[in-house]
Amino acid sequence: MSDSTSTPHVPPVSTADLLDQGLEHEQVVVANDPASGLRAIVAIHSTALGPALGGTRFFPYASTADALADVLALSRGMTYKAAVAGLDLGGGKAVIVGDPAGLKSEALLRAYGRFVESLGGRYITACDVGTFSEDMDHIARETRHVTGRTEAHGGAGDSSVLTAYGVFQGMLAAAEVAWGGDASAALSGRTVGVAGVGKVGRHLVGHLAGAGAEVVVTDVNPAAVARVADEHPSVRVVGSTADLVAAELDVYAPCALGGALDDEVVRTLSARVVCGAANNQLAHPGVEKLVEERGIVYAPDYVVNAGGLMQVADELEGFSFERARQRAAGIYDTTRAVLERARSEGVPTATAADRIAEQRIREVGRLRGIWLG
Template sequence: MTHPELDPTTSERTTAFRSPGPFDPEHGHEQVVYCHDRASGLRAIIAIHSTALGPALGGTRFYPYPTEDDALADVLRLSRGMTYKCALAGLDHGGGKAVIIGDPARDKSEALLRAYGRFVESLGGRYVTACDVGTYVADMDVIHRETGHVVGRSEVHGGSGDSSVLTAFGVFTAMRACAAHVWGSDALRGRTVGVAGVGKVGHLLVGHLVDAGAQVVVTDVSTRAVERVRAEHPAVDVVAGTDALVRSTLDVYAPCALGGALDRATVDALSAKIVCGAANNQLADDGAGHLAERLLERGITYAPDYLVNAGGVIQVSDEEEGFDMERARHRVEGLFATTEAVLARAAEQGISPARAADHLAEERIAAIGARFPYLRR
């Protein structure tokens, strides 16, 4: 571990270290940075998992973690997931993530966000940040005042705006690929799709499904979110609670709310032949593989979440070329072919799609990844 360095002009302290002993030597992180600014109250951790394919890209999560250890565990897990997401999406980016410890409703301020932006800038382009839970487009605009290494900005500041637009389109695209794999046609007309969570992404996904002629059933803990969907799409059915939705007669189940949506009880209760949704970290065993294997045993085609929800990261990464919605949308359409490739690999090798997706991502990193971590020169 390097010694802390204090910038006397800002009172900002950074501690960085590279793959210490406790980290898995195969999957260890390149760099983890602790960020503290006393004046604004900023406490943040930036984790760079890999820069083999390019600068690490990943959002900033603003969340009231109970302890610093909880924050560290989350940022390490999320940043590693971003390496796989970017690799499978065909981006020239590695994986990174940041967490700001605190309640965004109480602790977020311009001073705090700008202090955070200075820490991002201090990494010299090794990490590019974006929105995540608790941060929004307007926050990225503030961070951008201190660093150019931020995407997901508003359109007036040269960004792409709300990334949920292409996230939802990507989920719909991957779902069509799953349908083609399972039923021989990518048409969803007449299929019953259950959407758990109709916030930003789920709400937009429902619109795509209705336009495609699917019968849509939804649930959400927010009555306001459900009412908004029903107002726009009166034919949508509503059930009370995720358990009721899971036990409904479905062709496709789309978890679009919290992580851990697929536990053993849920997997065993599902009637759907396809699981394809926008939620992150859907497998409640945290990638151990047991639930992915159980889905395979039950004949349920699971589209890995980090493949399915990559539309948002594709959208914001396009800002680096000067954002163009048509170009970004075309890139997101490529998730159809990627989903086909993952499902074909899984079927050929008799493995779960989750494992097949990991293998394809790892192969791309090994084939074209840089021998040395990315350094801005």
């Protein structure tokens, strides 16, 4: 449920900070299987609205503290993403520590599947950075609590398809608010900078080109850039994210690194709209106020990138791509609602999104507790 080229952004934290963050979660569990090399952490942030659904990230973290910081932040984000998306799901995430290129194996994935099964359905896993639908098929041999499987096994397949589609819908909504006019033409002739053109970014470029936007891209992976340039010859390529941020843009779409919006980037950006697929784009608390002061229309990341979650969640009902796509199309209306609430309450859009999520968790979660309790 994330762009496979993304590298986790893990802010420096102290042990005390990690403990404070973890105390917000319902459950944090560590798995260790020396025989297969599995070292994993599952963080269940909330099951107020339903079982916690979130991807498994396989990444060579520099330290266990970095892995823990990442899984705590990502699982919290999944709670808010599911709530705003209107899903009857909670928020969770998992990380497997290590380089997937050398460590990933059937034995490790099946050991991880047994670990997920031991949680009794409180956590449902899916794809993320470093894991793919084929990996979910291996995991599914040991647990029922897995989504994002290959189409051959009745799954949703590549969730980046609807992640990108949802980001595009959110971008249309933000552009309409920024410049007015009809949403169908809101991006025509606009210059959109996409940072990160892996699975999600690549699909997003296709939507933007189809909408008549002028697209500028960058990625640390030359092969990803070459593929997009081959598919869309009109795309302009720049050498780095710094170059992209400094360019004349109407829309900036961070689709790779977390923490993409720090003080320096926000002060440098010429873009009127920020809307991208990357998770945890706000580098630190308070930067959303600087975004607002600069007059930038920020479409909160977990609002617009929820299409992938919707896609894999649909498997729980027996997968229908058209049904999932229709749900992802609703990200346009959700984004408009967030932007309108921010305007009416005089708060940053990130704050408005959090308020909508928290209201649903309180109200629906309380009702669910009454009926299930």
